[in-house]
Amino acid sequence: MNANELLERLLYARGPGGEETEVRDLCESELRKHCDETWVDDAGNLIGLLRSKHEDAGAQATLLMAHLDEIAMAVKRIEEDGTLRVVALGGANPVNFGMCPVDIMGDRQVLPGVLSFGSMHQSAQSSQGADVTQGNVHWDDVHVVTRRSPQQLAEAGVRPGTRVVLSQHWRQPFRLVDCTAAHFLDDRAPVVAVLQAAEQLAQRREQLPGHLYFAFTSQEEETNAGALFAAHHLPCQTAIAVEVGPVAAEYGTQLSAAPIVVAGDQKGHYTRAVTDRLIEAARQAGHPAQVALLVEFASDASAILGSGALGRAGCIAIPTENTHGFEIVLDEGIQACARTLVCLLSDRPDQ
Numbered sequence: 001m002n003a004n005e006l007l008e009r010l011l012y013a014r015g016p017g018g019e020e021t022e023v024r025d026l027c028e029s030e031l032r033k034h035c036d037e038t039w040v041d042d043a044g045n046l047i048g049l050l051r052s053k054h055e056d057a058g059a060q061a062t063l064l065m066a067h068l069d070e071i072a073m074a075v076k077r078i079e080e081d082g083t084l085r086v087v088a089l090g091g092a093n094p095v096n097f098g099m100c101p102v103d104i105m106g107d108r109q110v111l112p113g114v115l116s117f118g119s120m121h122q123s124a125q126s127s128q129g130a131d132v133t134q135g136n137v138h139w140d141d142v143h144v145v146t147r148r149s150p151q152q153l154a155e156a157g158v159r160p161g162t163r164v165v166l167s168q169h170w171r172q173p174f175r176l177v178d179c180t181a182a183h184f185l186d187d188r189a190p191v192v193a194v195l196q197a198a199e200q201l202a203q204r205r206e207q208l209p210g211h212l213y214f215a216f217t218s219q220e221e222e223t224n225a226g227a228l229f230a231a232h233h234l235p236c237q238t239a240i241a242v243e244v245g246p247v248a249a250e251y252g253t254q255l256s257a258a259p260i261v262v263a264g265d266q267k268g269h270y271t272r273a274v275t276d277r278l279i280e281a282a283r284q285a286g287h288p289a290q291v292a293l294l295v296e297f298a299s300d301a302s303a304i305l306g307s308g309a310l311g312r313a314g315c316i317a318i319p320t321e322n323t324h325g326f327e328i329v330l331d332e333g334i335q336a337c338a339r340t341l342v343c344l345l346s347d348r349p350d351q
Contacts, residue, residue: 003192003334006030007180010188012171014103016072016163017089017219020044023068023191027216030195034202035214043229044068044218050201052208060210062345063236063310064197065227065300066190066243067220070183071096071324073115073144073164075104078153084113084144086164090221094137096324101167102144107157112167113144178331179255185327189318189334190242191216196338197345207346210237220300227300231309238274238312240344241301242337244327245317251292255319257332258287259340262315265294267302274314281344282316287336290319316340 001009006026015023024046032038035048046068054060071092076085084104097115104111117137144164146153166183173182180189198214213234218226231239245260247253253260261278264270275291282289305313318337321328 003196004331006195007188007192007334008173010191011173011182011184012168014105014165014168015068015070015184016105016165017069017222018044019105019163020068020218024216027068027191027195031198031214031216034198041229041233043226045226045230046216047230047234048198048214050198050205050208050212050214052211053206054209058211058235059237061213061234061236062210063213063215063230063234063239064194064341064345065215065217065230065239065241066194067187067217067226067300068191069219069221070165070186071221073102075158075160075162075164077160078150078158080150082146082148082150082153084146084158084164086142086144087139089163091324094139094142097166101169102164103167104144104146104158105163105165106153107159107162109156111146111148111153111156111158113146113164116143116145117141176328179328180331181326181328183326185320185329186244186323187220189244189320189329190337193318193334193337193341194242196335197341200338200342201345204346209347212345217300224300224303227304228307228309231304236310238314239301239304239310240274240313241299241315242341243299243315243317244320244323244329245292246294246297246323247319247321251294253290253292253319255321255328255330256290257330257336258282258290258319259333259337260317260319261289261291262297262299262317263291263293265297265299265302265315267298267306270301270305270314271312274312278314278316278340278344282340284343285336285339287340
């Protein structure tokens, strides 16, 4: 399938942290076309291995990561009237979703619900009403209307910990001239870029200096558990995270095709040699890198570096408006990221 079709299918797939099966299955069907081996590890990561033909390939193995999960919610408790109280799953605030339809992913049945903040017509006499009126909504102000009894919810397998995600009813991407706008382009757009790179790199295996492990990771938005597991169990020397990057004046980043090379984030600075190589790879791919220090940002790669699981790490990001909201990316931004990855991971990239 073409890139736009694949992206749309990935956007419709539901992938809350720890329950990324729908997204992982789509990725696996594409990744296995290009890799020597694919498998799902104990952390729920999808792993693909593309072997290099170089004699010392094992000494130069790279872990290339994009994450499967999305920001979501989890049930905290079920009220007597069947209303759900929820908390964030990943870095989400209520404003990221708004009042909207949701899917409640019960163990035996997926149920519809509506994420609600309460009426705008409440007065300041109600604490929730004051928060809603002032636009200062917190998770304590939020509930999910189910129109079901606690018994009916239990029969569907809804309990504390059940994931609640944006409904497929609101997942359709929106075309904006040369861009795609949608929820969860984080990290579906980078997933597409990595799959495009996998296809191109499989065709130039002789140019790979080392074995290449693709990891589509679980639980990045919460704990980076999938990436940390992969880094500890795969024989790699360098980790590269492929992300979406915020378009913001404070970082000097713009919505353009030029990829963002992240020099550092809230967990620390990336390996200088890896960052320099990413900048050069972007130049080889035809785009001057947007180098940025993202102080309110983190990735699987910085989690790996900070934990000491690997000694070398870097991060490249697709410029994105409205990160963790209704996100906007340029179509060319996805393609430019894929080309940069091919240049990064090839001995002799095409100019």
